[in-house]
Amino acid sequence: MSQIDKSHPLSVSRQCEVLDVPRGSFYYSPREEGxxxxxxxxxxxxxxxxxxxxxxxxxxxxxxGLGHNVNHKRVRxxxxxxxxxxxxxRPNTGKPHKGEGxxxxPYLPRGVRVDRVN
Incomplete structure:
Protein backbone atom coordinates (compact mmCIF):
# COMPACT_ATOMS: atom_id res chain seq x y z
CA MET A 1 0.00 0.00 0.00
CA SER A 2 2.86 2.33 -0.86
CA GLN A 3 0.53 4.50 -2.96
CA ILE A 4 -1.47 5.62 0.07
CA ASP A 5 0.12 8.32 2.22
CA LYS A 6 -1.17 9.18 5.69
CA SER A 7 0.30 12.69 5.52
CA HIS A 8 -1.46 13.51 2.24
CA PRO A 9 -4.22 16.17 2.51
CA LEU A 10 -6.70 13.65 1.07
CA SER A 11 -7.99 11.32 3.78
CA VAL A 12 -6.92 7.68 3.85
CA SER A 13 -10.53 6.67 3.30
CA ARG A 14 -10.79 8.79 0.16
CA GLN A 15 -7.39 7.61 -1.16
CA CYS A 16 -8.51 4.00 -0.77
CA GLU A 17 -11.76 4.78 -2.52
CA VAL A 18 -9.95 6.42 -5.45
CA LEU A 19 -7.56 3.47 -5.79
CA ASP A 20 -10.45 1.00 -5.41
CA VAL A 21 -8.71 -0.69 -2.47
CA PRO A 22 -10.54 -1.81 0.68
CA ARG A 23 -9.49 0.34 3.63
CA GLY A 24 -8.86 -2.77 5.70
CA SER A 25 -6.08 -3.74 3.27
CA PHE A 26 -4.26 -0.53 4.15
CA TYR A 27 -4.34 -1.24 7.89
CA TYR A 28 -3.68 -5.00 7.61
CA SER A 29 -0.38 -6.29 8.96
CA PRO A 30 0.25 -10.05 8.75
CA ARG A 31 0.73 -11.88 12.02
CA GLU A 32 3.83 -13.88 12.81
CA GLU A 33 3.64 -17.63 13.27
CA GLY A 34 3.01 -18.72 16.83
CA GLY A 65 1.47 -40.00 17.62
CA LEU A 66 3.87 -37.58 19.30
CA GLY A 67 0.95 -36.19 21.28
CA HIS A 68 0.21 -33.05 19.28
CA ASN A 69 -3.43 -32.22 18.65
CA VAL A 70 -3.28 -31.26 14.95
CA ASN A 71 -5.52 -31.84 11.97
CA HIS A 72 -4.75 -32.23 8.28
CA LYS A 73 -5.63 -28.62 7.48
CA ARG A 74 -2.93 -27.22 9.73
CA VAL A 75 -0.35 -29.70 8.47
CA ARG A 76 -1.27 -28.90 4.85
CA ARG A 90 1.47 -36.98 -9.26
CA PRO A 91 -2.04 -36.86 -10.75
CA ASN A 92 -2.59 -38.23 -14.27
CA THR A 93 0.29 -40.71 -14.10
CA GLY A 94 -1.88 -43.52 -15.45
CA LYS A 95 -2.56 -41.86 -18.79
CA PRO A 96 -0.64 -43.17 -21.79
CA HIS A 97 2.37 -41.13 -22.81
CA LYS A 98 2.03 -39.45 -26.14
CA GLY A 99 5.44 -39.48 -27.65
CA GLU A 100 7.91 -41.35 -29.73
CA GLY A 101 8.02 -45.09 -29.17
CA PRO A 106 -6.19 -51.82 -30.96
CA TYR A 107 -8.73 -53.90 -29.06
CA LEU A 108 -8.78 -57.04 -31.22
CA PRO A 109 -11.94 -58.81 -29.99
CA ARG A 110 -14.13 -55.80 -30.82
CA GLY A 111 -17.04 -56.88 -32.97
CA VAL A 112 -16.46 -60.60 -32.32
CA ARG A 113 -19.60 -62.33 -31.12
CA VAL A 114 -19.06 -64.76 -28.23
CA ASP A 115 -21.60 -67.57 -28.60
CA ARG A 116 -19.81 -70.42 -26.84
CA VAL A 117 -17.36 -71.10 -24.06
CA ASN A 118 -13.71 -71.36 -24.81
Whole structure:
Protein backbone atom coordinates (compact mmCIF):
# COMPACT_ATOMS: atom_id res chain seq x y z
CA MET A 1 0.00 0.00 0.00
CA SER A 2 2.86 2.33 -0.86
CA GLN A 3 0.53 4.50 -2.96
CA ILE A 4 -1.47 5.62 0.07
CA ASP A 5 0.12 8.32 2.22
CA LYS A 6 -1.17 9.18 5.69
CA SER A 7 0.30 12.69 5.52
CA HIS A 8 -1.46 13.51 2.24
CA PRO A 9 -4.22 16.17 2.51
CA LEU A 10 -6.70 13.65 1.07
CA SER A 11 -7.99 11.32 3.78
CA VAL A 12 -6.92 7.68 3.85
CA SER A 13 -10.53 6.67 3.30
CA ARG A 14 -10.79 8.79 0.16
CA GLN A 15 -7.39 7.61 -1.16
CA CYS A 16 -8.51 4.00 -0.77
CA GLU A 17 -11.76 4.78 -2.52
CA VAL A 18 -9.95 6.42 -5.45
CA LEU A 19 -7.56 3.47 -5.79
CA ASP A 20 -10.45 1.00 -5.41
CA VAL A 21 -8.71 -0.69 -2.47
CA PRO A 22 -10.54 -1.81 0.68
CA ARG A 23 -9.49 0.34 3.63
CA GLY A 24 -8.86 -2.77 5.70
CA SER A 25 -6.08 -3.74 3.27
CA PHE A 26 -4.26 -0.53 4.15
CA TYR A 27 -4.34 -1.24 7.89
CA TYR A 28 -3.68 -5.00 7.61
CA SER A 29 -0.38 -6.29 8.96
CA PRO A 30 0.25 -10.05 8.75
CA ARG A 31 0.73 -11.88 12.02
CA GLU A 32 3.83 -13.88 12.81
CA GLU A 33 3.64 -17.63 13.27
CA GLY A 34 3.01 -18.72 16.83
CA UNK A 35 5.59 -20.64 18.82
CA UNK A 36 3.47 -23.81 18.64
CA UNK A 37 3.41 -23.69 14.85
CA UNK A 38 7.17 -23.06 14.83
CA UNK A 39 7.62 -26.20 16.94
CA UNK A 40 5.39 -28.19 14.57
CA UNK A 41 7.32 -26.89 11.58
CA UNK A 42 10.59 -27.95 13.18
CA UNK A 43 9.26 -31.46 13.91
CA UNK A 44 7.81 -31.72 10.42
CA UNK A 45 11.08 -30.62 8.83
CA UNK A 46 13.11 -33.18 10.80
CA UNK A 47 10.70 -35.99 9.95
CA UNK A 48 10.54 -34.92 6.30
CA UNK A 49 14.33 -35.27 6.07
CA UNK A 50 14.07 -38.88 7.29
CA UNK A 51 10.91 -39.82 5.38
CA UNK A 52 10.44 -37.51 2.37
CA UNK A 53 7.66 -39.75 1.05
CA UNK A 54 5.35 -38.77 3.92
CA UNK A 55 2.49 -36.69 2.64
CA UNK A 56 0.07 -34.62 4.67
CA UNK A 57 -2.04 -37.55 6.00
CA UNK A 58 0.96 -39.55 7.22
CA UNK A 59 2.65 -36.50 8.71
CA UNK A 60 -0.58 -35.67 10.53
CA UNK A 61 -0.66 -39.16 12.04
CA UNK A 62 3.02 -38.89 12.96
CA UNK A 63 2.47 -35.61 14.81
CA UNK A 64 -0.62 -37.02 16.54
CA GLY A 65 1.47 -40.00 17.62
CA LEU A 66 3.87 -37.58 19.30
CA GLY A 67 0.95 -36.19 21.28
CA HIS A 68 0.21 -33.05 19.28
CA ASN A 69 -3.43 -32.22 18.65
CA VAL A 70 -3.28 -31.26 14.95
CA ASN A 71 -5.52 -31.84 11.97
CA HIS A 72 -4.75 -32.23 8.28
CA LYS A 73 -5.63 -28.62 7.48
CA ARG A 74 -2.93 -27.22 9.73
CA VAL A 75 -0.35 -29.70 8.47
CA ARG A 76 -1.27 -28.90 4.85
CA UNK A 77 -0.87 -25.17 5.54
CA UNK A 78 2.53 -25.75 7.16
CA UNK A 79 3.59 -27.94 4.22
CA UNK A 80 2.68 -25.09 1.86
CA UNK A 81 4.56 -22.53 3.96
CA UNK A 82 7.67 -24.71 4.06
CA UNK A 83 7.30 -25.65 0.36
CA UNK A 84 7.23 -29.38 1.16
CA UNK A 85 5.38 -32.18 -0.57
CA UNK A 86 5.41 -35.93 -0.31
CA UNK A 87 7.28 -37.88 -2.95
CA UNK A 88 4.95 -40.01 -4.97
CA UNK A 89 3.02 -40.21 -8.16
CA ARG A 90 1.47 -36.98 -9.26
CA PRO A 91 -2.04 -36.86 -10.75
CA ASN A 92 -2.59 -38.23 -14.27
CA THR A 93 0.29 -40.71 -14.10
CA GLY A 94 -1.88 -43.52 -15.45
CA LYS A 95 -2.56 -41.86 -18.79
CA PRO A 96 -0.64 -43.17 -21.79
CA HIS A 97 2.37 -41.13 -22.81
CA LYS A 98 2.03 -39.45 -26.14
CA GLY A 99 5.44 -39.48 -27.65
CA GLU A 100 7.91 -41.35 -29.73
CA GLY A 101 8.02 -45.09 -29.17
CA UNK A 102 4.58 -45.40 -27.61
CA UNK A 103 1.83 -47.07 -29.61
CA UNK A 104 -1.78 -47.59 -28.64
CA UNK A 105 -2.74 -51.14 -29.53
CA PRO A 106 -6.19 -51.82 -30.96
CA TYR A 107 -8.73 -53.90 -29.06
CA LEU A 108 -8.78 -57.04 -31.22
CA PRO A 109 -11.94 -58.81 -29.99
CA ARG A 110 -14.13 -55.80 -30.82
CA GLY A 111 -17.04 -56.88 -32.97
CA VAL A 112 -16.46 -60.60 -32.32
CA ARG A 113 -19.60 -62.33 -31.12
CA VAL A 114 -19.06 -64.76 -28.23
CA ASP A 115 -21.60 -67.57 -28.60
CA ARG A 116 -19.81 -70.42 -26.84
CA VAL A 117 -17.36 -71.10 -24.06
CA ASN A 118 -13.71 -71.36 -24.81
Missing amino acids: SYNEELMELTDKQHMDTPFYGVPRMTEYLR RLYRQMDLYGMGP HTVH
